[in-house]
Amino acid sequence: xxxxxxxxIAIMLVGIYGLMAKREPVKLVxxxxxxxxxxxxxxxxxxxxxxxxVPIMPTDPVDPLPxxxxxxxLVVDVAITSLALAIIIRMRGDGE
Amino acid sequence: MAALPILFAFLIVLLDVLRLRGLAVRAVFLLGAVIPIPxxxxxxxxxxxxxGWARKAGIEVALTETNVPFLMGELVLFAFVAVYSLSYFxxxxxxxxxxxxxxxxxxxxxxxxxxxxxxxxxxxYMEIASVSAFALVAFSGDKGAKGAAFKYLILSLLxxxxxxxxxxxxxxxxxxxxxxxxxxxxxxxxxxxAAIAIAAASLLLKAGIxxxxxxxxxxxxxxxxxxxxxxxxxxxxxPAYGMLLLFSSLPVGLxxxxxxxxxxxxxxxxxxxxxxxxxxxxxxxxxxxVSQMGYVLLGIASLNFVGAAYYAMAHSIFKGGxxxxxxxxxxxSRKLGEFGYRNAPVIAVSILMLSxxxxxxxxxxxxxxxxxxxxxxxxxxxLAVYLSTIGTLTSFTKLNYHLMRRLSPSSKxxxxxxxxxxxxxxxxxxxxxxxxINPKDALGIAIAxxxxxxxxxxxxxxxxxxxxxxxxxxxxxxxxxTLVAAIVLLMLLGWFTPAGGR
Numbered sequence: 001x002x003x004x005x006x007x008x009i010a011i012m013l014v015g016i017y018g019l020m021a022k023r024e025p026v027k028l029v030x031x032x033x034x035x036x037x038x039x040x041x042x043x044x045x046x047x048x049x050x051x052x053x054v055p056i057m058p059t060d061p062v063d064p065l066p067x068x069x070x071x072x073x074l075v076v077d078v079a080i081t082s083l084a085l086a087i088i089i090r091m092r093g094d095g096e
Numbered sequence: 097m098a099a100l101p102i103l104f105a106f107l108i109v110l111l112d113v114l115r116l117r118g119l120a121v122r123a124v125f126l127l128g129a130v131i132p133i134p135x136x137x138x139x140x141x142x143x144x145x146x147x148g149w150a151r152k153a154g155i156e157v158a159l160t161e162t163n164v165p166f167l168m169g170e171l172v173l174f175a176f177v178a179v180y181s182l183s184y185f186x187x188x189x190x191x192x193x194x195x196x197x198x199x200x201x202x203x204x205x206x207x208x209x210x211x212x213x214x215x216x217x218x219x220x221y222m223e224i225a226s227v228s229a230f231a232l233v234a235f236s237g238d239k240g241a242k243g244a245a246f247k248y249l250i251l252s253l254l255x256x257x258x259x260x261x262x263x264x265x266x267x268x269x270x271x272x273x274x275x276x277x278x279x280x281x282x283x284x285x286x287x288x289x290a291a292i293a294i295a296a297a298s299l300l301l302k303a304g305i306x307x308x309x310x311x312x313x314x315x316x317x318x319x320x321x322x323x324x325x326x327x328x329x330x331x332x333x334x335p336a337y338g339m340l341l342l343f344s345s346l347p348v349g350l351x352x353x354x355x356x357x358x359x360x361x362x363x364x365x366x367x368x369x370x371x372x373x374x375x376x377x378x379x380x381x382x383x384x385x386v387s388q389m390g391y392v393l394l395g396i397a398s399l400n401f402v403g404a405a406y407y408a409m410a411h412s413i414f415k416g417g418x419x420x421x422x423x424x425x426x427x428x429s430r431k432l433g434e435f436g437y438r439n440a441p442v443i444a445v446s447i448l449m450l451s452x453x454x455x456x457x458x459x460x461x462x463x464x465x466x467x468x469x470x471x472x473x474x475x476x477x478x479l480a481v482y483l484s485t486i487g488t489l490t491s492f493t494k495l496n497y498h499l500m501r502r503l504s505p506s507s508k509x510x511x512x513x514x515x516x517x518x519x520x521x522x523x524x525x526x527x528x529x530x531x532x533i534n535p536k537d538a539l540g541i542a543i544a545x546x547x548x549x550x551x552x553x554x555x556x557x558x559x560x561x562x563x564x565x566x567x568x569x570x571x572x573x574x575x576x577x578t579l580v581a582a583i584v585l586l587m588l589l590g591w592f593t594p595a596g597g598r
Contacts, residue, residue: 012257012261016254016576016580019250019254019572019573019576020573020576020577020580021573022569022573023567023569023570023572023573024569025246025568025569028250028569028572029250032250032253032254032257035254035257036257039257039260039261039264042261042264043264046264046267046268065267065273066264066267069216069260072216072220073257073260076220076223076227076256079227080227080230080249080253083227083230083231083249084246084249084250086234087230087234087242087245087246087249088246090234090242091242091243091246091568
């Protein structure tokens with residue numbers, strides 16, 4: 001059975017492949033989004049570490065910290081996606 | 097303590113967006129630019145955990161001897177950039193308040209990144225700074241600026257995500273995000289080595305070091321002048337500080353450090369080479385950033401953090417000043433040989449002073465910082481630094497040679513003031529830090545002048561071919577491949593090194 005961390009890394013690699021192989025700007029933005037989703041999955045998987053103790057909650061096996069960090073990353077992702085799409089629209093206007 | 101100015105800057109940004117009146121926006125902007133200076137001045141050195149949490153759970157910020165120079169450089173630079181941009185951007189334009197708000201956000205992000213002692217907190221602030229930087233580049237009316245901003249955005253974002261991924265690995269291995277706590281618990285392991293390799297490669301991309309510099313010349317040369325100054329002067333310093341944080345907290349092996357030092361030297365000379373053949377004044381300065389960031393990396397990779405920090409400060413001051421000064425006389429054309437400072441004595445003096453400073457001539461700040469960097473290096477590395485100093489002087493001789501012979505359209509008083517102010521800052525900082533006059537520098541300048549004359553006679557200079565116009569997508573593909581190749585190479589390096597060698 002594949003663990004969430006491994007799945008996350010695999011998804012990130014798919015996104016990176018997209019960045020290396022696709023040339024349409026919109027697809028590049030989507031690839032970056034795929035990378036970020038893989039990253040989120042990796043972190044969420046990371047948080048579940050039964051048997052290990054966690055700095056914040058020593059008794060609970062699920063560490064809340066990585067999930068919180070991922071909230072920040074998701075916010076960055078949304079902001080960046082909108083900015084990137086806006087720039088793509090302007091690029092068309094520039095005639096590039 | 098130092099977290100306060102960031103909150104303040106955010107507040108001003110809000111006000112800026114709400115009120116679209118000319119004078120109020122400008123006053124608030126200037127206030128937001130300078131208020132952090134007294135706050136940093138008054139707060140004493142030491143660390144603090146935000147919100148009074150336990151150190152393990154909270155976010156720690158600190159003023160230490162390694163990040164104060166970064167902060168000082170940024171504060172000085174931003175104050176002058178603020179003055180410059182108030183007269184650069186037309187106050188009647190509807191876009192101007194947005195640009196000013198974004199500039200303040202960059203300022204806040206940089207300050208936050210420089211005081212962070214926590215890896216994730218550092219990442220968040222670095223993203224604030226770079227996201228505003230993407231938008232600022234895209235605001236330029238220059239043709240191709242949108243494409244440059246897009247390239248910068250995608251690559252920088254990929255690098256950021258990889259950096260967060262490596263933070264995740266560090267967290268998995270050590271259980272902490274705080275740099276000091278990480279350094280207490282980190283034991284060399286394969287996972288940690290992979291984390292270091294990924295983080296190092298992605299920060300190299302964001303700092304614009306040679307094989308991964310592809311986005312930098314376009315973004316930095318196509319942005320509006322004050323934004324270029326801020327990008328080259330301060331935004332690329334944030335990843336450098338991240339690398340400093342990483343290298344000071346994790347066990348980085350000797351092999352990796354040697355490879356990075358080699359990369360730094362290659363980056364320095366590559367930048368000089370491109371400067372010598374560049375035709376466009378702002379591209380010339382952008383490649384100079386590629387070259388100068390090499391020195392910062394050299395300092396970090398030789399674990400000479402104080403030297404790297406002072407070099408970063410020095411570079412903030414003189415590169416920002418050069419961009420402002422060159423930008424204020426190149427409003428019509430940016431091609432070397434079509435404009436100059438013959439009829440603008442203030443700008444001429446500033447550019448000459450800043451060129452000497454960037455070439456590491458004493459008593460300017462560049463000499464002090466370069467002395468710190470090379471003081472920790474062995475024989476061959478020292479020689480490389482000396483040779484690169486001569487290279488830098490040669491290429492700036494080229495810049496001044498072209499500028500000296502042409503006239504320029506008249507520029508505004510505020511522009512001259514900020515350029516000259518930064519030139520003075522470079523001199524004063526050098527004198528205050530105790531860079532005495534070193535007669536050997538005259539020899540360096542003489543060699544550089546001779547070398548320039550020889551190169552000029554041989555006709556190598558100014559041969560820059562116009563950039564092949566590939567489309568943006570292909571360029572992103574190529575650069576992403578370079579980044580992946582760099583990561584794989586760095587990882588393989590760890591694989592083949594015996595465990596004792598690290």
